[in-house]
Amino acid sequence: MLTFIVRRTLIMIPQLVLLSLIIFMLAKAMPGDAVTGAAMSSPDMTEAQIEKIREKHGLNDPWFVQYGHWMKRALKGDLGMSYVHKQPVKKLLAGRIENTVLLAFFTLLVTYAIAIPLGLIAGRWNDTWVDKLIVGYNYVSFATPFFVFALLMLFVFSFVLGWFPTGGSVDIRMEEGSWSYVVDKAKHLVLPVLSGALLLTYGTIQYLRNDIIDTKVKDFVRTARAKGVPEGKVYSRHILRNSLLPIAAFLGYEITGLISGSIFIEMIFSYPGLGQLFIQSINGRDFTVVTALVMLSGTAVVVGTMLSDIILSIVDPRIRID
Amino acid sequence: MNNNLLDIQNLRTSFHIKGKAYAAVDGVSFTIQENEIVAIVGESGCGKSALALSIMGLHPTKTTTLEGQVAFKGENLLTIPQARFDQIRGKEIGMIFQDPMTALNPLHPVGRQIEESMGQHLALAKEERRNRTLELLKQVGIQNEQRVYKQYPHELSGGMRQRVVIAIALACDPVLLVADEPTTALDVTIQAQISDLLKELQNRTKLSILLITHDLGVVSELADRVIVMYAGEIVEMAEVATLFHYPLHPYTRSLLKSLPGQQSTKTALHVIEGIVPSIQKLDRSGCRFAPRIRWIPEQAHENDPQLHEVAPGHFVRCTCYESFHFPDDHIGDDNNAITGN
Numbered sequence: 001m002l003t004f005i006v007r008r009t010l011i012m013i014p015q016l017v018l019l020s021l022i023i024f025m026l027a028k029a030m031p032g033d034a035v036t037g038a039a040m041s042s043p044d045m046t047e048a049q050i051e052k053i054r055e056k057h058g059l060n061d062p063w064f065v066q067y068g069h070w071m072k073r074a075l076k077g078d079l080g081m082s083y084v085h086k087q088p089v090k091k092l093l094a095g096r097i098e099n100t101v102l103l104a105f106f107t108l109l110v111t112y113a114i115a116i117p118l119g120l121i122a123g124r125w126n127d128t129w130v131d132k133l134i135v136g137y138n139y140v141s142f143a144t145p146f147f148v149f150a151l152l153m154l155f156v157f158s159f160v161l162g163w164f165p166t167g168g169s170v171d172i173r174m175e176e177g178s179w180s181y182v183v184d185k186a187k188h189l190v191l192p193v194l195s196g197a198l199l200l201t202y203g204t205i206q207y208l209r210n211d212i213i214d215t216k217v218k219d220f221v222r223t224a225r226a227k228g229v230p231e232g233k234v235y236s237r238h239i240l241r242n243s244l245l246p247i248a249a250f251l252g253y254e255i256t257g258l259i260s261g262s263i264f265i266e267m268i269f270s271y272p273g274l275g276q277l278f279i280q281s282i283n284g285r286d287f288t289v290v291t292a293l294v295m296l297s298g299t300a301v302v303v304g305t306m307l308s309d310i311i312l313s314i315v316d317p318r319i320r321i322d
Numbered sequence: 323m324n325n326n327l328l329d330i331q332n333l334r335t336s337f338h339i340k341g342k343a344y345a346a347v348d349g350v351s352f353t354i355q356e357n358e359i360v361a362i363v364g365e366s367g368c369g370k371s372a373l374a375l376s377i378m379g380l381h382p383t384k385t386t387t388l389e390g391q392v393a394f395k396g397e398n399l400l401t402i403p404q405a406r407f408d409q410i411r412g413k414e415i416g417m418i419f420q421d422p423m424t425a426l427n428p429l430h431p432v433g434r435q436i437e438e439s440m441g442q443h444l445a446l447a448k449e450e451r452r453n454r455t456l457e458l459l460k461q462v463g464i465q466n467e468q469r470v471y472k473q474y475p476h477e478l479s480g481g482m483r484q485r486v487v488i489a490i491a492l493a494c495d496p497v498l499l500v501a502d503e504p505t506t507a508l509d510v511t512i513q514a515q516i517s518d519l520l521k522e523l524q525n526r527t528k529l530s531i532l533l534i535t536h537d538l539g540v541v542s543e544l545a546d547r548v549i550v551m552y553a554g555e556i557v558e559m560a561e562v563a564t565l566f567h568y569p570l571h572p573y574t575r576s577l578l579k580s581l582p583g584q585q586s587t588k589t590a591l592h593v594i595e596g597i598v599p600s601i602q603k604l605d606r607s608g609c610r611f612a613p614r615i616r617w618i619p620e621q622a623h624e625n626d627p628q629l630h631e632v633a634p635g636h637f638v639r640c641t642c643y644e645s646f647h648f649p650d651d652h653i654g655d656d657n658n659a660i661t662g663n
Contacts, residue, residue: 217382218424219419219421220425220426220427220428222380222419222425223417223419223425223435223487223490224427224438225378225380225411226378226380226411226416226417226419226491227412227438227442227490228407228408228410228411228412228439228442229408229412229438229439229442230405237430241429242428242429315429316429317429317431317474317476318474318476
């Protein structure tokens, strides 16, 4: 088991190097550079001044030299300066990573908390009215555009009822570390998390439901029943564990998707996370920030798939490689 | 009271297909005594497995109707509450399944799967369960039981898995074993080992076995009594020696004639014309075997074939056996009895 994890982790290194190379070259291939963005914001700069800035930041060096510089610093934890925000990228990301991870974690938690019981119920009692209700919810949530639903949530619970704040991640008047700070942060999370989770459940529910319907007629389940195992335990011991395999396989990808893809949530709830920063940085041609962000979500993909592999190898003895 | 361990009366198992119910087991009655091995034979699709699953209550309830009586030690398994049934299955009745490749949970180690029914039915400490499981593994002929105990099904061969399936069935010392084609999915050498194992277990533990198979060799080796099923009905029932030496029903005789015998290496094997009709297409009036022996005149069959006791303990359905002959036989020839060696 340990060898498997170690080996699986080592494979990540070449993957990440390749990823960084591709990202760096793609970013370079984008029209314009950091100075273009800066030039747009102050049109009174002369061509010579712009060229001077380019020279100063090494933007005229060949790409592999630039890549070398970037890699060397990145390994030391220095991701460069944001041209737009005039502060280290690392510092810029720090607070936002925390927000996004928090959002992703709770969204996933709530998604599974809703989806797994519903999938189980729908699968166990398939084609009853409860199942039809759950599948109906699935269709609706799958068909609902996220921005419509999120705006509706925002309108009803923030503007009309006033239960939750309309945006941000925490009230700036709160003192960091205090209990009320935590409570306020949680309050800011409720709407983004709920809007995301309620629409994200369909995949898990549908997978679980269909897999349970398949699994409950399998031979080994019949063996369990023949042993005199009561139906409830047949489900918990034999069916559910087998049916959770595909869900476990997707867990890594779900994490990845949420870390790198909460752009809509963060835009609508003006939640200061990575997604929001990403959009701003692309618009501002903030090259260092964009590269760091893409690299970060790329890493999330690689780590996520590794997590999936490890989780699967824990639950399914057939794919353990010792 | 008699000492019937299992008393099945007029059992009818119907599957619902497109809103209609079709009987796969159509009015079957028989008994199993203590310490008796009863074999049920017939081609695929005759209702043998459907019968076994009916006894174990393993048909999906939504799409199956069970009628009649399956009395186990006087309790009708068809009407007792599920909780009571769960106390009987696995404890008093064990079941061996047909396909050892799929009958085991791929995610649990073998030992745990054997222990599961002990945990359900017996008040044993963890250590006792483990010891008993190791003992069982040894009993079913697994030598390195300590290792197998911790292994997963995918690490074992088919024969080993079938031994594990048997160990599961025996985990709580059942009095009745329902073996649904226990050797079908295995290769020939393993088949022989498994049937030897069953025989040995039965000798030692005095359990009763309902053996479902289409392997007549296994039947002649193991069974005390044989039931021949065709299209959901019992067509003949007799002691094993009687059935092999004096088979009466055309279907039984055809089955026995289809066996490759010692003298028949050069001659073509006998083939029963046609196939077992599907339960949807089956004509349920008259003799169900008649369409496959068309050379027998219609008036030889009964309109509503009944089981007749032609000798004590020897039952045959329909009167067509009286005038039955194979197409290439001269009427009056000795019947083609084949002794099961």
